[in-house]
Amino acid sequence: MSSKGNILIVDDELIVRDSLGRWFCDEGYEVGTAGSAREALNLVAQQPWDLALLDIKMPGTDGIELQRRLREIKPNLIVIIMTGYASVDTAVTALKNGAYDYVVKPFDPDEITHTVQNALSHRRAEQENVRLREAVAEVARPPELIGQSTAMKRVFEAIVTVGPTEATALITGESGTGKELVARAIHAASPRKYNRLVVIHCGALAETLLESELFGHEKGAFTGAQYRRKGSFETADGGSVFLDEIGDISLKTQTDLLRVLQEREITRVGGNQSIHVDFRCIAATNKSLEKLLEEGLFRPDLYYRLNVFRIELPPLRDRREDVPLLVEHFIRKFSGSMNKRVGSVSREAVDKLQHYGWPGNVRELENAVERAMVVAQEGELGEKDFSLTLASSESADQTLEEAERAHILRVVEACGGNQTQAATVLDIDRVTLHNKLKKYGWKRTPVESP
Amino acid sequence: MSLIQLLPVGDAEPSWLGTLAPALTAEFGVRCEILTAKLDPRFSLHPERQQYLSTEILARMQAYLAPNSYRLLGITPLDLYIPILTFVYGEAQLDGPCAIVSTYRLRQEFFGLPPDEDLLQLRLLKEAVHELGHTLGLTHCQNYECPMAASHTVELIDLKGTKLCAGCRAQSLGKFHQ
Ligand SMILES: [Zn+2]
Ligand SMILES: [Zn+2]
Numbered sequence: 001m002s003s004k005g006n007i008l009i010v011d012d013e014l015i016v017r018d019s020l021g022r023w024f025c026d027e028g029y030e031v032g033t034a035g036s037a038r039e040a041l042n043l044v045a046q047q048p049w050d051l052a053l054l055d056i057k058m059p060g061t062d063g064i065e066l067q068r069r070l071r072e073i074k075p076n077l078i079v080i081i082m083t084g085y086a087s088v089d090t091a092v093t094a095l096k097n098g099a100y101d102y103v104v105k106p107f108d109p110d111e112i113t114h115t116v117q118n119a120l121s122h123r124r125a126e127q128e129n130v131r132l133r134e135a136v137a138e139v140a141r142p143p144e145l146i147g148q149s150t151a152m153k154r155v156f157e158a159i160v161t162v163g164p165t166e167a168t169a170l171i172t173g174e175s176g177t178g179k180e181l182v183a184r185a186i187h188a189a190s191p192r193k194y195n196r197l198v199v200i201h202c203g204a205l206a207e208t209l210l211e212s213e214l215f216g217h218e219k220g221a222f223t224g225a226q227y228r229r230k231g232s233f234e235t236a237d238g239g240s241v242f243l244d245e246i247g248d249i250s251l252k253t254q255t256d257l258l259r260v261l262q263e264r265e266i267t268r269v270g271g272n273q274s275i276h277v278d279f280r281c282i283a284a285t286n287k288s289l290e291k292l293l294e295e296g297l298f299r300p301d302l303y304y305r306l307n308v309f310r311i312e313l314p315p316l317r318d319r320r321e322d323v324p325l326l327v328e329h330f331i332r333k334f335s336g337s338m339n340k341r342v343g344s345v346s347r348e349a350v351d352k353l354q355h356y357g358w359p360g361n362v363r364e365l366e367n368a369v370e371r372a373m374v375v376a377q378e379g380e381l382g383e384k385d386f387s388l389t390l391a392s393s394e395s396a397d398q399t400l401e402e403a404e405r406a407h408i409l410r411v412v413e414a415c416g417g418n419q420t421q422a423a424t425v426l427d428i429d430r431v432t433l434h435n436k437l438k439k440y441g442w443k444r445t446p447v448e449s450p
Numbered sequence: 451m452s453l454i455q456l457l458p459v460g461d462a463e464p465s466w467l468g469t470l471a472p473a474l475t476a477e478f479g480v481r482c483e484i485l486t487a488k489l490d491p492r493f494s495l496h497p498e499r500q501q502y503l504s505t506e507i508l509a510r511m512q513a514y515l516a517p518n519s520y521r522l523l524g525i526t527p528l529d530l531y532i533p534i535l536t537f538v539y540g541e542a543q544l545d546g547p548c549a550i551v552s553t554y555r556l557r558q559e560f561f562g563l564p565p566d567e568d569l570l571q572l573r574l575l576k577e578a579v580h581e582l583g584h585t586l587g588l589t590h591c592q593n594y595e596c597p598m599a600a601s602h603t604v605e606l607i608d609l610k611g612t613k614l615c616a617g618c619r620a621q622s623l624g625k626f627h628q
Contacts, residue, residue, distance in 0.1 A: 019505060019532040025544060027600055028589040108536045110602035 003030045005120045006048065010040040010066065011055035011082065016105075020053070027113065037061030037069075044074055051078040051119055053103075056090055064090070067097050078119045095167045095309060096158075122164075122191045145181050146329050149319035155182065158311045163189025168261070170246075170306045171284040173313030176361030179284040182311060183242040192280055195239030198232040202253075203245030210253055212269050215260075221270025233266050236279040246306065247287035251299065258302045281306070316358040316365060323354045326362060330369035331381065342373055345381040352383055371425040375414045384414075405440050408433070412442065452480040454582065455519045459489045459507060459526035459550060466553065466574060467525055473575050477613060478582065480520070487514060491528060501531040504541035504550055511548045521585050523578060524550035539577050539607075542584035549581035556604065573604065575612050583614065586622040591615060 007029045011017050017033040024031045032049070034040035037060060040052070052070065056063035067079050081094040081102040094102050100119045103112060145156070162169050163186045171179045180199065187197040205213055208222065216231030232241050249257070260266050261281060265274045283306050292298035316323070327345055335342050358364055372385035408426065412433075415421040423433045454474055456467045464484075471482040494506040507524060515522050530538050530552045539556070542549035556573040558566045579597040591598035594606070596615035601607045614622065 013533075015533050020534045022544070023532065023535065023538075026542070026584055026589055106531070106534055106536045108602075109538065112535070113600060113602055 004028045005050040006030045006032070007116070008032045008034065008040065008043060008049045008052040010034045010037070010052060010058075010063070012036060012058045013055070016055070016082075023109075024116075029116075037066040040066060041069065041073075044070060044077070049074075049077055050123065051080065051116065053080050053082055056081050056083045056094070056102075064093055064097065067094065067099060071098050076123075078123055080115060080119065095165050096161055098161055098164075100165060145178060145185060146325050147319060147322035148325065149314070149322050151314035151319050152322060155311055155313060158309075159185045159189055162186060162309045162311070164191065165309075166280055168281045168283070168306055168308045169311060170289075170309065171282070171311045171313060172289075173284075173286065174315045174361055175286050176363030177313040177315060178362055179286075179313060180242065180244060182313065183240075183244075183282045183284060186282055187240040187242070187280075190240065190280060192239050196236055197240045197242055198236045198279075199242045199244065200232050201244045203248035207250045207253060208269075210249065211256065214253070215256065215266045215268055216271075217269035218271040221268070228268070231266065231268065233260055233277040233279050234275065236277070238278050240280040240282055243281065243283045245285060245287075246283040247285040247289055247292055247298065251297070254299045254302050258299060258305060261302070261305045316361045320354045323365070324350050326365055327353060327369055327381075330366050331373065334370050334373050338373060341378045342376055342381055343379065346383060348383040349381055349386055352386060367427075374421055374425050375411075404436075408436055409440065409442060412437065452520050453516075453518055454478065454480055454482040454521045454523060455514075455516065456482065456484045457487065457489055457511065457514055457522055457524045458485070459491050459511075459524040460502075460528045462525045462527055462553075466571065469571050470525070470575060470578055473612070474523075474578060474582070477579055485514065489514065489524065491526065496531065499531060501529045501537065502526070503532065504530040504538055504552075505532055507550055508541060508543060508548045511550070515547055520547070521582060522548045523582060524548070525574070525578075526550060526552050527554060528552060529554040539601075540581045542581040544584050544589075545587040546585055549585050551577045551581050556607070561604075572612070573607050576607055576610050579612060579614065583618060583622060586625045588614075588618050588622055591618050593617070 004027070007024050009017050009020050009024070009031065010033070011020075012035055014035070017035065021031045021033050032043055032047075034043055036058065040054075043049075044052075054063040054066055058066075061069075063081055067081065070077055070079060079094075079099045081090070081099045082105055083090055083102055084105050090102070100122075101115055103115060145152075147153075147155075159182060169183075169186050171182050173179050183199075184197060187193060200210075200213060202210060212221070212229065212231065214231050214233065216229050216234055219228045243257075260277065263274075264277055264279075266277050267274055289298055289303055289307070293300055293303055324345075327350065331342055331345060353365070353368070360367075368386060369381075372381050376382070376385040408422075411425050412419065412422040415425065419430060419433055419437070423430045426433065456471060456474075458464075458467060467484045471484055474482045489507070489510065491502050491507050491510075493510070494503040495501075496503060507526075507530075511522055511524055530541065530550065532538055532541065537555060538552075540549065540551035551574065553570060553574055554560065556577065557570055558564060576597045580601075583598045588598050590600040593599060593615045594609055595611050596618055597610050597612060598614060598618045599606070599610055601610060
């Protein structure tokens with residue numbers, strides 16, 4: 001019979017090495033044991049291993065440090081951390097360092113079997129798909145996640161680290177920083193990538209609607225529930241669920257959510273049957289969950305469930321060095337769809353963009369570039385092309401109406417009186433623009449005909 | 451001479467051993483006898499876990515090996531463990547003489563269900579064949595109907611049959627008659 005895989009057990013306790021070693025032998029694995037980090041490193045240098053079980057607490061070099069070294073020499077080795085007690089801290093450190101999972105001693109035989117089998121089969125599936133994976137990895141980092149700043153490099157590293165694990169990820173950051181992009185990247189970097197990523201914007205839905213969205217409902221559960229409907233956790237079906245604006249959900253929904261995360265079971269609204277669900281949770285918030293905790297608006301137990309692996313997205317003003325790269329990217333993106341030959345951006349414009357505050361972050365920058373490109377002539381984007389979007393933030397003593405008037409007129413002028421184009425830039429419909437211009441008494445300046 | 455001996459460990463019901471012996475003879479084609487001796491496993495009790503360390507019991511069982519005995523199987527009503535696992539149904543010395551099985555978690559009562567003596571006997575036979583299979587050098591079988599399949603829940607035990615699959619039979623064949 002061929003071996004199911006090579007497992008290296010590293011633990012300073014002889015009895016653990018012996019009993020676990022023998023047990024895995026019976027299970028049909030090739031087993032090696034090491035009593036210290038040094039022995040383990042020797043064994044790893046001598047022969048190939050598929051998976052290593054590392055005890056977290058060892059005299060001298062401990063499991064976490066050993067894992068770090070193993071990752072450098074054998075990045076493909078699957079590491080599972082064994083810990084003597086349920087410690088979220090150590091588990092997080094282990095996962096952050098790229099451990100596949102962690103197990104608490106003593107293990108439930110059924111559970112450890114599954115953990116090891118899943119780890120090995122994921123790896124096998126990955127090996128069979130190396131090419132595919134490389135192709136997917138390209139796609140995995142969405143093009144908008146751009147940056148060479150230290151802050152963004154940390155974000156990319158975090159995605160690569162937590163992506164392939166099963167850990168819950170919590171993404172924090174202001175609006176417009178790209179939290180959903182990060183969620184998509186995490187999903188794409190996980191073994192669940194061939195299944196769906198279900199996205200729920202929790203803040204956009206009323207409590208009852210959100211519940212039915214998350215958990216589904218039975219026919220007749222409430223007025224309007226004409227059909228049975230599966231919720232997000234059910235439709236994810238082996239994929240991931242992205243809960244955006246998690247800070248906006250009610251305490252009641254938090255309780256239901258906690259149950260799903262703990263039990264991996266849901267009950268549809270109006271139903272009484274527990275349904276097992278298989279998903280990986282990714283959550284995001286632009287609010288401070290810590291503050292909500294203090295105010296009693298967020299359940300601490302749910303907070304700890306969600307806050308296992310945290311990725312903080314920096315606001316754009318904290319990574320101004322990335323602005324030129326982002327601008328270039330958006331120019332490329334829009335010149336394709338607008339069929340406009342704008343190849344570059346002037347030094348002065350970049351300078352101006354880098355010094356702007358960007359309260360709306362990358363999304364605001366994207367809109368600014370899009371609008372500038374609508375008004376720009378072919379060739380290069382200049383400082384003046386951005387003046388419409390950025391200038392209004394400079395004068396503080398205007399009334400809202402004055403500011404609106406000035407802004408609208410500037411845009412319309414910049415568009416050469418073309419109201420359709422100006423409406424696009426202003427992101428309002430043409431009729432509204434027309435009415436406002438009438439109110440402001442705007443007269444089209446005569447255009448010289450050629 | 452090939453012989454399987456059954457050793458009660460703790461207060462094993464005589465009826466379990468009585469039913470098991472002919473069934474094992476039928477499966478392995480060798481004589482199976484029940485020892486009158488009994489092993490008191492209190493030395494292996496873990497006071498906090500209130501479970502018995504199967505590895506230590508196996509070591510102690512060596513002393514009960516008769517010169518003509520080929521395989522020695524302990525039967526116990528007690529809950530067994532190895533340090534790294536929450537429990538084990540049994541343990542065997544791979545390609546060695548001794549094995550032990552526990553009925554503790556095979557009983558319906560363990561799950562709060564009414565007792566079912568026939569079901570318990572059937573599960574015990576499957577686990578006895580499984581552990582004896584290990585002593586014959588067999589590792590876990592991918593065929594989920596074979597008693598050598600890994601089963602860490604009773605649901606999986608109930609899926610298995612009592613007879614080794616053709617592959618496992620071929621591998622272990624002749625071991626008793628070497
Ligand atoms: Zn076994
Ligand atoms: Zn078999």
